[in-house]
Amino acid sequence: MGTAGKGANRVIALTGRPLRRIVALGAHCDDIAIGAGGTLLALCSANPGITVDTLVLSGGGGEREAEELAALTAFCGGATLNLTVLKLPDGRLPAHWDEAKSAVEELRARTEPDLVLAPHGGDAHQDHRGLAQLVPTVFRDHLVFGYEIVKWDGDLTTPTAYQPLTAELAEEKIRLLQQHYPSQRHRPWYDREAFLGLARIRGIECQRRYAEGFHVRKLVVDLEG
Numbered sequence: 346m347g348t349a350g351k352g353a354n355r356v357i358a359l360t361g362r363p364l365r366r367i368v369a370l371g372a373h374c375d376d377i378a379i380g381a382g383g384t385l386l387a388l389c390s391a392n393p394g395i396t397v398d399t400l401v402l403s404g405g406g407g408e409r410e411a412e413e414l415a416a417l418t419a420f421c422g423g424a425t426l427n428l429t430v431l432k433l434p435d436g437r438l439p440a441h442w443d444e445a446k447s448a449v450e451e452l453r454a455r456t457e458p459d460l461v462l463a464p465h466g467g468d469a470h471q472d473h474r475g476l477a478q479l480v481p482t483v484f485r486d487h488l489v490f491g492y493e494i495v496k497w498d499g500d501l502t503t504p505t506a507y508q509p510l511t512a513e514l515a516e517e518k519i520r521l522l523q524q525h526y527p528s529q530r531h532r533p534w535y536d537r538e539a540f541l542g543l544a545r546i547r548g549i550e551c552q553r554r555y556a557e558g559f560h561v562r563k564l565v566v567d568l569e570g
Contacts, residue, residue, distance in 0.1 A: 438471060
C-alpha cells in the first residue's frame with residue numbers, strides 16, 4: 346500500500362500486488378453500473394485480464410438481464426466477466442432473504458476477490474440495504490466498497506473513500522449508461538445531469554474533477570508493510 350499527498354487529502358494506492366479478481370453485487374440490473382461504473386472502467390483498464398464476478402438479485406430472464414449483460418461487458422472491457430442475474434421480485438428482498446443469502450454464499454464459495462463492490466448500508470431502498478447487510482456476513486475478510494445511487498429518497502451522505510475519474514471516464518460512464526439501459530430512460534432521475542453532477546460533487550470533495558464515492562465500514566491496514 347502506498348500513499349501520496351494531494352492538498353489536504355491523502356491518496357492511498359493499493360500497490361502491494363495487482364488486482365486479479367473483484368466481486369460486484371447489485372440488487373437490480375443497472376445498480377452496479379450507476380454506483381461503480383466509472384470505477385469498473387478504471388480498474389479493468391489498469392488491470393488487463395482481471396476477473397469480475399457479478400451477482401444481481403433481480404431482473405433475470407428478460408429485457409433487464411440482456412441490458413445488464415451488454416452494459417457490464419462494456420464497462421468491464423478487457424476483463425473476464427462472470428454474470429449471474431436472479432429472478433427475485435423487485436422491492437421484495439426482505440421476504441426472500443434466504444434465497445438472497447444463499448446466492449451470495451454460493452458466489453463466495455467460488456471466488457476469492459481482492460475487492461468487493463456492493464450497495465452501502467445507509468441506502469434507503471430496502472433491496473439495496475438488505476444486500477448491503479448480507480455482504481459482511483459472507484465476505485468477512487475482504488475490502489468492501491459500498492457504492493451510492495442517487496434517487497428520490499434523499500439518502501446521500503458523505504462517502505469515506507473516493508475513486509477519482511478523469512473527464513473522459515466520467516463521460517464514458519454516462520454514455521454507456523444511456524446506451525445500454527433504454528428501459529430506464531423514462532425515469533426522471535436517469536439523466537446526464539444527475540450522474541455527472543454527483544460525480545462533480547464527489548470530485549470536489551477529493552480535490553479532483555470527478556469521482557465516485559464509496560462507504561467503507563471496516564478497513565484493515567498494514568502500516569509496517
